[in-house]
Amino acid sequence: MILTGAALGAVLGYVLQRGRFCVTGFLRDIWLTRSMRGFTALMLVIAVHAVGAWGLHALGLVQLRDLGFPPVASILGGFVFGYGIVIAGGCATGTYYRAGEGLVGSWLALTTYALSAAFIKIGPAADYTERLRGATVGSGTIHGDLGLPVAVPLLALVAVTGWLLARELRRPALAIPTLPARRTGLAHLLAEKPWGLYPTAVIVGLIGVAAWPLSEATGRYAGLGVTTPSAHFIGWVGTGEAEYLNWGTLLALGIIAGSYLAAKLSGEFRVRVPSAEIAWRSVRGGVAMGVGAALAGGCTVGNGMVATGLFAWQGWISLAAMVLGCGVATRIYLQRKPLLPAALRPRRDRAAEPAPAPVTA
Numbered sequence: 107m108i109l110t111g112a113a114l115g116a117v118l119g120y121v122l123q124r125g126r127f128c129v130t131g132f133l134r135d136i137w138l139t140r141s142m143r144g145f146t147a148l149m150l151v152i153a154v155h156a157v158g159a160w161g162l163h164a165l166g167l168v169q170l171r172d173l174g175f176p177p178v179a180s181i182l183g184g185f186v187f188g189y190g191i192v193i194a195g196g197c198a199t200g201t202y203y204r205a206g207e208g209l210v211g212s213w214l215a216l217t218t219y220a221l222s223a224a225f226i227k228i229g230p231a232a233d234y235t236e237r238l239r240g241a242t243v244g245s246g247t248i249h250g251d252l253g254l255p256v257a258v259p260l261l262a263l264v265a266v267t268g269w270l271l272a273r274e275l276r277r278p279a280l281a282i283p284t285l286p287a288r289r290t291g292l293a294h295l296l297a298e299k300p301w302g303l304y305p306t307a308v309i310v311g312l313i314g315v316a317a318w319p320l321s322e323a324t325g326r327y328a329g330l331g332v333t334t335p336s337a338h339f340i341g342w343v344g345t346g347e348a349e350y351l352n353w354g355t356l357l358a359l360g361i362i363a364g365s366y367l368a369a370k371l372s373g374e375f376r377v378r379v380p381s382a383e384i385a386w387r388s389v390r391g392g393v394a395m396g397v398g399a400a401l402a403g404g405c406t407v408g409n410g411m412v413a414t415g416l417f418a419w420q421g422w423i424s425l426a427a428m429v430l431g432c433g434v435a436t437r438i439y440l441q442r443k444p445l446l447p448a449a450l451r452p453r454r455d456r457a458a459e460p461a462p463a464p465v466t467a
């Protein structure tokens with residue numbers, strides 16, 4: 107049954123690659139271009155997943171277990187992860203699918219992401235991580251702490267997502283340059299035609315729903331996830347213990363296989379070697395991603411898509427911290443601007459700035 111993890115992962119990897127679906131760009135655009143287009147797609151994933159998962163739960167087909175809420179770990183880990191994805195150039199699944207496209211920088215980021223997550227979750231730092239994540243407050247869920255039926259936050263989520271989607275759809279569509287079609291029919295759709303952002307988001311959300319019964323059938327009571335499976339893969343390679351080779355581990359490996367297939371069919375696979383500077387950034391970014399996601403209890407998938415759909419405080423608080431961490435890294439690495447405004451920086455930093463050009467008539 108764990109082979110269903112590999113199959114679903116391959117489907118997910120294919121969809122992510124064809125839809126160019128990476129949460130890093132969604133969060134980065136909030137700060138770079140003040141665009142909510144990508145974040146709206148993320149909200150659509152969350153809404154589709156939430157409706158489907160809670161529907162399966164209401165029918166008694168899956169068990170949705172409450173997550174605890176460790177505030178310090180969620181905030182600290184989310185911020186570090188959000189910072190790291192900008193340096194690495196991709197979120198967890200974005201790094202996975204780009205690795206399947208042949209990007210060597212993503213290979214490096216993925217390696218250090220998995221190694222650092224294993225170090226924090228199941229390695230020498232595991233005891234410290236458990237202590238930090240063991241400091242929980244409340245029931246763990248928004249509706250549980252507010253004494254509300256889950257239908258209330260579910261309807262609110264659907265309403266907010268619908269409003270965001272309607273607002274974005276009213277904007278002029280982005281013109282995407284395309285080459286002349288070489289295929290027709292289903293082959294053109296699957297391997298050539300650019301996929302729309304919002305249809306891709308719906309498919310990703312549905313894959314998240316399908317993950318629950320398939321995963322629980324193997325005794326793994328969780329949905330989509332990438333960080334723990336990545337750590338488990340390192341554990342399996344290092345120790346050979348069969349417990350580490352589970353449904354989630356095969357899901358993660360399947361993402362690479364699926365994205366590779368999509369890239370080959372679409373002609374987008376090519377081994378690309380980065381400069382030494384970009385390679386070093388990928389390594390550092392991967393470490394930050396692994397440490398942050400392990401502390402927060404999830405990445406942009408486990409927390410940003412799944413835990414949010416369960417209305418767990420951990421999901422929404424860590425997602426907010428990811429947005430903030432992404433914003434700080436965007437300002438430093440992409441916008442090349444000082445983190446603090448001039449009035450708050452030390453005098454020596456302000457003195458080093460060039461004087462403004464004189465105004466001439």
